[in-house]
Amino acid sequence: MSTENELHSTNAAPALLTVREQGSFAVGGTVIRCAGTYDPTGASEGGQTLHGDHANVSYQVPVEARRYPLVFLHGNQQCSRTWQTTPDGREGFQNIFLRRGFACYLIDQPRRGSAGRSTQPMTLLPRADDQTWFDNFRIGMWPDYFPNVQFSRDPTALDQLFRQITPDTGPFDVNVIVPAIEALFDKIGPGILVTHSKGGGVGWLSAIRHRNIRAIVSYEPGSNFPFLRDEVPPAMECAAGPLTALGVSGEEFERLTEIPIAIFYGDFIPEEPTANRGQDQWRVRLAMARRWAEAVNRHGGDACVVRLPDIGLKGNTHFPFSDFNNIEVANELSKFLASKGLD
């Protein structure tokens, strides 16, 4: 373990972070109003309101920030924690890109994490599913780690990763999340949206709706790829169930052809069908992403799908931005922004 830790502690004693401004705020959301008159001596809902379904955003702005901030949106069962310290205790994308001069905005989407106040009820049932996540996250096939996986074998790292999981406090609803992201881009102006996993689908729909999203970098998007309505591909079958795509109007789709889009997937994605659910779903998601990027580009867009091992970055999990080689993964993001004149 010590050898491994030493090997990967390349950013153990980094330079000081100099922050011009940092804080947090809520954006978006709605207000529910109960009929009646408020009674301060009772406990009734009459005449009262409920503010809910907002996103919560924490941010840091460095000195001499670059033109566009990076806005980070987590995936399923995750929150802004995703982008902070890595499970093995190194710096995550928040610090890495703050050091590179980007203002960083970290979203807790509505009904998740610190933005937990929902207008809809939810029953939370604890479920023992860590091993399912281990497979889904492509750290290995439980209980085995992939031999060259860029993830620590120290059990405390896996413990930390499992504890990043945090549930929905209301039903997942893109029609609630996307407006909150629109409200954020209204507030902060033009920026780059960086998404992970299920956040990818939210990202495409947000970019359709808000022109302040000037590019998208998506790590391992999983669902809700929006095709032109008459070009929606058939569902792709996999061991975890069928993967379907969305249909959108020509006007909506056109927006996705107007911004640069980079999609990154890690390693260990099988080429052929397999009965392992965690494995197999990535096979169809990668296939769908490729099909979608091809459609976007056929209509004049600028989308690329990069399998990290194809460019020499081997061993990445579902969380490339917190893997051992996350500095190299970050370099690819930086290169992408530079190549598009967006940094």
Place this chain on the structure above:
Amino acid sequence: MSTENELHSTNAAPALLTVREQGSFAVGGTVIRCAGTYDPTGASEGGQTLHGDHANVSYQVPVEARRYPLVFLHGNQQCSRTWQTTPDGREGFQNIFLRRGFACYLIDQPRRGSAGRSTQPMTLLPRADDQTWFDNFRIGMWPDYFPNVQFSRDPTALDQLFRQITPDTGPFDVNVIVPAIEALFDKIGPGILVTHSKGGGVGWLSAIRHRNIRAIVSYEPGSNFPFLRDEVPPAMECAAGPLTALGVSGEEFERLTEIPIAIFYGDFIPEEPTANRGQDQWRVRLAMARRWAEAVNRHGGDACVVRLPDIGLKGNTHFPFSDFNNIEVANELSKFLASKGLD
């Protein structure tokens, strides 16, 4: 509004924040194990685990940090967000004390905010209760603001305050929260615990259990004051229901006499019973806090209860650390630590 904003924007263009290290991690928690064998082709819980009931902690360490970090614990229906940007957009205690050279650790207690993964089920039912909170928080008596309240009349500030509320994702349980706080103090070493409201009760129990808690500063603690078992006072009746105290052993109580404790309450706490629930509960909480501090001091302790208006700080709500005069409120915390040789 603009006059008010100008008046209170005293920290609008502050100096740069210089951070030596920042990040986040989970501490404490438990692991539930399901019998059986994990099947990667199915969706059963058999052979799987659930990591839950941990706290999540985000932290920043400034250059040349003072000896003791400040560890901030939120109150009921709040999370670490409490200590960040104020509802009207100024710097909260996180930034203020980072600027004063303290490492700051912000807790999301188990089953709250980013630490949402609970081992126990929970049903979340949205409830319109903003006006109840407005009264509880002593911003006024809805819909009226207290005339000299240290809270913005800008409706966006109240909107932000309401959106700080985030629910429990599992049953509130001090026997889950306190061990997580112990695990935190195991990890970081000696420090000062700063609590708010319901976090106050958690704080007393944590200090009994962990000697790394070298002092407590508690804003508006509400419940769970631990008395010697044979000195527990009778419940105090109020419009929101009876306020009871806890009984603890002599050994446990002694711990609370060994550290300096400062308790601060804001303004607008009635002296006489009133039918307004939000108002009346603070009357008995303040009375219980005084009684408790008197008991601690009678047994050789060092606890003080300060009503901020009694020292010239008028108009404070239930959130003195984010009120307009939060710099002055912070000054009182600094003075307390200096007077005890803890800074």
